[in-house]
Amino acid sequence: MKTLNILILEDDLKTLSIIMDRLFKLEEELFNTSKPLDFSVTVFSTYIQVKDYVNSLEKNNFDLIILDKDCKLGGSFHVLDLNKFNVNNVIAISTNVEYNEEVEKLGVKHVVRKDYMEIDKFGDEFIKKIKELI
DSSP, rough: OOEEEEEEEOOOOHHHHHHHHHHHHHHHHHSSSSSSSEEEEEEEEEEEHHHHHHHHHHHOSSSEEEEOOOOOOOOBGSSSSSGGGGGGGGGESSSSSSHHHHHHHHHHHOOOOOGGGHHHHHHHHHHHHHHOOO
């Protein structure tokens, strides 16, 4: 069985719960297929963790990166060194259109805009995008 390594840069627990729930359901769905796949998920909730840990990795260990913008410390997850990672495997998920456009200018091609008023719809669109990428 192949394992897909996913890095989630998100600090909002509601959003994380939606993402994790959808990933769980997709993993269950993929389990009994001809190409079973499971997920290994790493979550960081502050930009400092991105600066100090993720950006210092010598090797990209992640197949997919889920990238929000703001974190509770008042910083930005956009400190992620996108030159070290394949921007084709990054999904931007900010609620703010301008923040998503900011990373699109850096080469990120996949955006699923988060909407707290329709968080379940976001979850559905998010998992649809994941399916496209795997």
